[in-house]
C-alpha cells in the first residue's frame with residue numbers, strides 16, 4: 327500500500343488525475359470505477375478541466391459506479407447514478423451508455439446484482455477504482471461486518487452512515503434510505519489499481535485502521551492491505567493518526 331500525504335485537496339486531485347491520464351494514455355478504453363461522496367469531487371473537477379482543455383479524453387472509457395441507494399426515484403437528485411452524471415460524466419466526454427450502476431429500483435434485487443457483476447466482467451474488469459472511505463471504515467457501502475469476500479448485494483445502512491449522509495438530504499435523517507446496493511469487498515478487490523482519497527480529521531481513525539489496523543470485517547477498508555496495488559492519497563488531517 328502506497329500512502330501519499332499532500333498539502334491540500336487540489337494536490338490530491340492533480341495526482342489522482344495524473345494517474346487516470348497515464349492509464350488512459352496506455353489504454354484509451356480503460357474501465358474506471360467511480361465513487362460518489364465528497365472525497366473524489368476535486369478529482370472529478372480536475373479531470374473535467376483537463377477534458378475541457380483538450381488534454382484528456384474519456385471518449386472510449388467505460389465506468390462502473392460502486393453503489394446505489396435502494397428506492398430513490400429515477401429523478402431523485404441523490405440517486406447515485408444522477409450524482410455521478412451531475413458531478414462527473416456529464417462534464418467529460420465519456421459516452422452516457424458507457425457508465426453503469428447497480429439498479430436500486432430493481433424488483434429482483436439478486437438478479438440485478440448478478441447482472442451488474444456480469445457487466446463488469448464482460449467489460450474486462452475495473453482498471454482503476456476511485457474510492458472514498460466512511461468514518462466507520464466502510465468502502466462502497468460495505469459497512470462494518472461485511473464479508474471480506476462479498477460481491478455486489480443489498481445491504482442495510484448503519485445509523486452512522488445515514489447520519490453522515492443526511493447532509494445530502496437537507497439534514498433530514500428520515501429522508502436517507504435505509505438500504506443500498508453495493509459492490510462487495512471482493513468485487514472492489516478485483517480492480518487492478520485502487521486509488522483511495524481521504525481528507526479531513528474526521529477520517530483519521532478510519533485511515534489509521536486502513537493502514538495500520540488488523541485486517542478485519544470490523545473495519546472493512548482493511549481488506550485493501552491484501553491488494554497488490556493500492557494508492558492512498560491523504561491530507562494532513564486524514565493522516566493525523568498514522
Ligand code: GLP
Nearest residue numbers: 362363364365458459460466467
Ligand atoms: C458514502 C459512499 C462511499 C463514500 C463515503 C464517504 O457512504 N457510499 O462510497 O466513500 O460515503 O463519503 P465522503 O467522501 O463524502 O466522506
